[in-house]
Amino acid sequence: MSQYHIKHLEEYYQVYRKSVNQPETFWAEIAEEHFVWRKKWDKVLEWDFEKPEVKWFQGAKLNITENCIDRHLQANGNKTAILFEPNNPDEASQHISYNDLHNRVAKFANVLKSKGIKKGDRVCIYLPMIPELAISVLACARIGAIHSVVFAGFSASALSTRINDSDCKMVITSDGGYRGAKTIDLKGIVDEALESCPGVENVLVAKRINSDIKLKEGRDYWLQPLLDEANDHCEAEIMDAEDPLFILYTSGSTGMPKGMLHSTAGYMVYTGYTFKNVFQYENNDVYWCTADIGWITGHSYIVYGPLANGATTVMFEGVPSYPDYGRFWEIVEKHKINQFYTAPTAIRALAKEGVEIIEKYDLSSLKVLGSVGEPINEEAWHWYNDNIGKRKSPIVDTWWQTETGGVMITPIPFSTPTKPTYATLPFPGIQPVLMGENGEELDGNQVEGKLCVKFPWPSMARTIWGNHKRYRETYFSAFRGYYFTGDGALRDEVGYYRITGRVDDVIIVSGHNLGTAPIEDAINEHPAVVESAIVGFPHDIKGNALYGYVTLKDTGEGRNQYNLRNEINQIITEHIGPIAKLDKIQFTEGLPKTRSGKIMRRILRKIATHDTSNLGDTSTLLNPEVVEGIMANVIE
Ligand code: PRX
Numbered sequence: 001m002s003q004y005h006i007k008h009l010e011e012y013y014q015v016y017r018k019s020v021n022q023p024e025t026f027w028a029e030i031a032e033e034h035f036v037w038r039k040k041w042d043k044v045l046e047w048d049f050e051k052p053e054v055k056w057f058q059g060a061k062l063n064i065t066e067n068c069i070d071r072h073l074q075a076n077g078n079k080t081a082i083l084f085e086p087n088n089p090d091e092a093s094q095h096i097s098y099n100d101l102h103n104r105v106a107k108f109a110n111v112l113k114s115k116g117i118k119k120g121d122r123v124c125i126y127l128p129m130i131p132e133l134a135i136s137v138l139a140c141a142r143i144g145a146i147h148s149v150v151f152a153g154f155s156a157s158a159l160s161t162r163i164n165d166s167d168c169k170m171v172i173t174s175d176g177g178y179r180g181a182k183t184i185d186l187k188g189i190v191d192e193a194l195e196s197c198p199g200v201e202n203v204l205v206a207k208r209i210n211s212d213i214k215l216k217e218g219r220d221y222w223l224q225p226l227l228d229e230a231n232d233h234c235e236a237e238i239m240d241a242e243d244p245l246f247i248l249y250t251s252g253s254t255g256m257p258k259g260m261l262h263s264t265a266g267y268m269v270y271t272g273y274t275f276k277n278v279f280q281y282e283n284n285d286v287y288w289c290t291a292d293i294g295w296i297t298g299h300s301y302i303v304y305g306p307l308a309n310g311a312t313t314v315m316f317e318g319v320p321s322y323p324d325y326g327r328f329w330e331i332v333e334k335h336k337i338n339q340f341y342t343a344p345t346a347i348r349a350l351a352k353e354g355v356e357i358i359e360k361y362d363l364s365s366l367k368v369l370g371s372v373g374e375p376i377n378e379e380a381w382h383w384y385n386d387n388i389g390k391r392k393s394p395i396v397d398t399w400w401q402t403e404t405g406g407v408m409i410t411p412i413p414f415s416t417p418t419k420p421t422y423a424t425l426p427f428p429g430i431q432p433v434l435m436g437e438n439g440e441e442l443d444g445n446q447v448e449g450k451l452c453v454k455f456p457w458p459s460m461a462r463t464i465w466g467n468h469k470r471y472r473e474t475y476f477s478a479f480r481g482y483y484f485t486g487d488g489a490l491r492d493e494v495g496y497y498r499i500t501g502r503v504d505d506v507i508i509v510s511g512h513n514l515g516t517a518p519i520e521d522a523i524n525e526h527p528a529v530v531e532s533a534i535v536g537f538p539h540d541i542k543g544n545a546l547y548g549y550v551t552l553k554d555t556g557e558g559r560n561q562y563n564l565r566n567e568i569n570q571i572i573t574e575h576i577g578p579i580a581k582l583d584k585i586q587f588t589e590g591l592p593k594t595r596s597g598k599i600m601r602r603i604l605r606k607i608a609t610h611d612t613s614n615l616g617d618t619s620t621l622l623n624p625e626v627v628e629g630i631m632a633n634v635i636e
Helices: 009-021 023-034 064-076 098-114 131-143 156-165 186-194 223-229 264-278 296-308 327-335 344-351 378-388 468-475 516-524 561-575 601-608 625-632
Strands: 043-048 053-058 080-085 094-097 122-125 146-149 170-174 177-179 182-184 202-206 220-222 244-250 258-263 286-289 312-316 339-342 368-372 395-398 432-435 447-453 483-491 497-502 506-509 512-515 529-539 543-552 584-588
Touching (some): 064 098, 064 264, 094 098, 131 146, 131 170, 156 561, 202 223, 264 296, 327 339, 378 395, 601 625
Parallel strands (some): 122 170, 286 339
Antiparallel strands (some): 244 258, 529 543
């Protein structure tokens, strides 16, 4: 039996038990047998969830890119590491071998150094899904710079907030990006963002769409000429196990986005180990995760996890609907994809297009299908299973978070019997618990509560950049001594977990986490607005969509409500990005408030979902009279 590669359910239980009973031995063996180290650790684990502080593999020295690239060169130098599939199907795919990747990462790393980037500096990467994105991430890791990738759909204002929060010295971007039939002016967005980012010294610009952009003298440089001149050898910076690897921002229920900080050794070990098992990756497989590297799924399961296993990982630049809704299946056929990992929102959008379009393509290469980012509803699960997996490829419904770094609850394909809508069992090393109303652990099966984790795992985020207090308050104070996920879950009669959704003010729209507070803050900037409240409501494709209640200063008849709705969505687009636009906007006389002045979102949520039979006691409200008016004008 190899505990690194689990192949039967009994093996899973055996490995799982060991991971709980002897966690340090377990993780030390995985780390020692499957990764390369410049120096071994002195101590496997030190932890305290009160402080909170977690350290894995202390004393060890390594570089993650030696694990993801160099160690594969001898046996697999010519194997494709990254298979780039462009937005336009008529443009050739690119096969970047491990040898090529090694040289391109080294050159890029030398360019970063030549521009003064050193170990510990923060580098913001704002790129479309082109090879330079993965290469720049790895180049930062090569020299110990901390990358902060910002999804290229965020607005200038959201970008500058993130750049400033972590004091990035450099931004890496491109002249633009392709997304289906559209192009996006990324450099223009960066220029606007940098008007309020005094700390950024240099901008490197990759050429992708050949647009006519301006370079600011002394600040901006075309990337290619610098790469052409750079040396293709770059010694890896030797990092301590707990040195930071990257920052990745995620929405919180309040205020600023949270810069989750991940460290090196534990993240590497956990993403590598989960990748192998969750996807049952075998040597010549071609693996495709459709996420963007701007999100954690792309970091862990396009870049680091697959490359740590010497895999071939596909990077797709485009969208599922371009040039038509057959694009995903065309790519599966073209590259004989073996493992396919996507989000429920994409599955629902594709299901809507019918099965004829799928029948044109040969999907017989598929072995494992994955789902991530939000609960997968039963209908979408069956559609995926019947039409894409043809009932022979197990679906891994993987539950995890930006904060957890890697997959936490998931079936192991071919071992764990799947069950629609259930993420099933904890991965080895993960000890989930459900908490009751009084903060007690709920024992036994057939219980529902708030999902926590009671023991550390190697890839957990170590802090929020610059705000350890917020890290403690957000994740370790709801239940003392436990990591609180913000999700609710239930455990069925055999111990399988089903995630029921967020229990805080985070709403997941099309698989993207959106905090309500930043959207409300944006809306409230409109001169006509007094205040606003955002809630989610179920949506066929997006999973959830946003419903906004907006109180205006002047509800006078003369106002053009259509224009106002557009203006509100425009402000949201400017502050956050188009992903946060509202589907429905209702203008209200006032919002229901508690006597302490807090907006009663519970009532607003019920009204938005037309579930008004039991609104609960409204008499304790400061202004119960507004509820009737809101109910009368609810938007269908
Ligand atoms: O609510 C859970 C939901 O997505 C949240 C984490 O979002 P993010 O940090 O953006 O990471 C997404 C990709 C890992 C979780 O708190 N979520 C994620 N996966 C699932 C899920 N909900 C149900 N089932 C899942 N498989």
